Amino acid sequence: MTQIEIEHRIKGLELELRILRSAEEEIVRQNDALSKLNHFAIELSNMSYEDNLEELISKKIKELSGAEVSTFSEFDPENHITSVKCIELEPGMLNKVVKLLGKKIQNIHSPISQDMYEEISHDLVGWRKTLHEVSFGAISRPVGASVQALLNIDHFIGLAYMTEGKLYGTSVLGMKKHQPDPPKKILENFVHLAATSLQRKQIEKQLKIKIEELINTNKKLEQYAHANEELEQFAFIASHNLQQPLRTVSNYVQIFEEDYADRFDDKAFTYLKTVKDSVSRMMLLLNSLLDFSRIGRNIKLKKVSCKQLINNTVADLETLITSTQATIKVSAMPEIRVYESEFSQLIQNLIMNAIKFQKPGNKPKIMISSKKINSGWQFSISDNGIGIASKYFEKIFEIFQRLHNDSEYQGSGIGLAFCKKIVQLHKGIIWIESAEDQGTTIHFNIADLEE
Amino acid sequence: MLVDDDKSDNFFHEREIKKAALSTVVIIRDSAIDALEYLKSMNEKNDLKPDLIFLDINMPKMNGWEFLIEFSQLDRVIQINTMIMILTTSNNVTDRFRAKAWSFVSGYLTKPLTKEIITDIHKTYFLQKDI
Numbered sequence: 108m109t110q111i112e113i114e115h116r117i118k119g120l121e122l123e124l125r126i127l128r129s130a131e132e133e134i135v136r137q138n139d140a141l142s143k144l145n146h147f148a149i150e151l152s153n154m155s156y157e158d159n160l161e162e163l164i165s166k167k168i169k170e171l172s173g174a175e176v177s178t179f180s181e182f183d184p185e186n187h188i189t190s191v192k193c194i195e196l197e198p199g200m201l202n203k204v205v206k207l208l209g210k211k212i213q214n215i216h217s218p219i220s221q222d223m224y225e226e227i228s229h230d231l232v233g234w235r236k237t238l239h240e241v242s243f244g245a246i247s248r249p250v251g252a253s254v255q256a257l258l259n260i261d262h263f264i265g266l267a268y269m270t271e272g273k274l275y276g277t278s279v280l281g282m283k284k285h286q287p288d289p290p291k292k293i294l295e296n297f298v299h300l301a302a303t304s305l306q307r308k309q310i311e312k313q314l315k316i317k318i319e320e321l322i323n324t325n326k327k328l329e330q331y332a333h334a335n336e337e338l339e340q341f342a343f344i345a346s347h348n349l350q351q352p353l354r355t356v357s358n359y360v361q362i363f364e365e366d367y368a369d370r371f372d373d374k375a376f377t378y379l380k381t382v383k384d385s386v387s388r389m390m391l392l393l394n395s396l397l398d399f400s401r402i403g404r405n406i407k408l409k410k411v412s413c414k415q416l417i418n419n420t421v422a423d424l425e426t427l428i429t430s431t432q433a434t435i436k437v438s439a440m441p442e443i444r445v446y447e448s449e450f451s452q453l454i455q456n457l458i459m460n461a462i463k464f465q466k467p468g469n470k471p472k473i474m475i476s477s478k479k480i481n482s483g484w485q486f487s488i489s490d491n492g493i494g495i496a497s498k499y500f501e502k503i504f505e506i507f508q509r510l511h512n513d514s515e516y517q518g519s520g521i522g523l524a525f526c527k528k529i530v531q532l533h534k535g536i537i538w539i540e541s542a543e544d545q546g547t548t549i550h551f552n553i554a555d556l557e558e
Numbered sequence: 559m560l561v562d563d564d565k566s567d568n569f570f571h572e573r574e575i576k577k578a579a580l581s582t583v584v585i586i587r588d589s590a591i592d593a594l595e596y597l598k599s600m601n602e603k604n605d606l607k608p609d610l611i612f613l614d615i616n617m618p619k620m621n622g623w624e625f626l627i628e629f630s631q632l633d634r635v636i637q638i639n640t641m642i643m644i645l646t647t648s649n650n651v652t653d654r655f656r657a658k659a660w661s662f663v664s665g666y667l668t669k670p671l672t673k674e675i676i677t678d679i680h681k682t683y684f685l686q687k688d689i
Binding site: 347350351354355357358359361362397401 | 564669
């Protein structure tokens, strides 16, 4: 081997060594980055959504990339705007940057157009850009250039934290001259980790809001149910206790009639009759109120044949039906689980209404039918009665609401309120279809009820 | 025998009983405790033994249910010879069931007691006897 050949060989070896060294350095750097990434992943998994995730992300990405400056901006999906949340920069420098920008870092808002959004989603890690570009145009070219010069930055890297097609935020990294760029793969992994965490944080936040909403609704429902219970209890006790003195009045009116009949004149009898009528009307009201407040107490679901139940109810109303010459047709009926006595009371009330609200002398024709609906059964009872104007459709289901005075049609004003309560007990709704002089159809649903 | 804390009810019910069966002696006690006292001591004092007690439920101090418990502790002879009917304002199904649990309770009536009801009871239970 000649001298020259040896020198060549040495140079060649030195070159190889240098390449090997730099490769080794690269491996060390990558290893270092990988271990930082690992630590970041562990820290993320321990975070709750209340911790400041954004700050952690911008700190870690600065550490990982060796950048001079790093930021984190939050994306508002409703307005398609990112807003800077935090920045990692030495405070003295930050003041100078703020002066150059002419506004606080937190006031930098970048609207993201649909095109930009598309572009970002194709490349979550954007290399070698200007500040103007990575700020999506929020910082002008000249201002961006002066900031770049001030911080002695060679170029910027933009990161987009996006997962499953949804953007959660962005970061800007300012890389110094002669500072090697971090491996793209590492940055991509970081972006993925951060994006998933941001996604998790948002889901947890939404979940918490939903849970709070549910708790609030539940509380309101409980309060409502409690108030309702108290009200029913009150109605029950009040009507029960009012019965006693009322009965005494009625009894003593009777005594008056029996013992003093010979000393009364016609006028006195008229007055006494008015007292008696009022008392019996009040008794009717009190009894209805008592029955009304009793619905839902001590009840048990039972599978019944509706056909059988309706037939029994019709049989109970035999006298009324015969005297009014009413005809009642019942179509096919299912076997379902209901609160038996309440359900038959419901049917009875509706039949009685259909018979009652007729023009004098008109023969009531009543049709009862059923059909299967999604989550239960719908029943309909139609008649050929006087009907009702649509403006009263809501009012008639309220307690003590009446459309007629006693001389036209007698009643307590409780019948349909009663029906509504029973239907609600069966987790259904009741409504009316009618027009004046056109007859009336009452529809109601009964849900499939489990014991 | 009428056991009811409401004096005007007692007055009215006595009238109705008398209307149905004039010769009936009506003993009136306006508390369950007094009524129980009467039943306990009637043998010694040679008092009239009631064939039928109309018992109110809702009474202060001792209510109708408590009276029934006390009544069940009395001499068997009294229990056999005395019929009890509940006479109350409440038309409650639960109360009706509760009344049925006692063998010596033969009826559950809601106020007011009328001449017709008395006549009915007379026909059903006391045809051979005078109440």
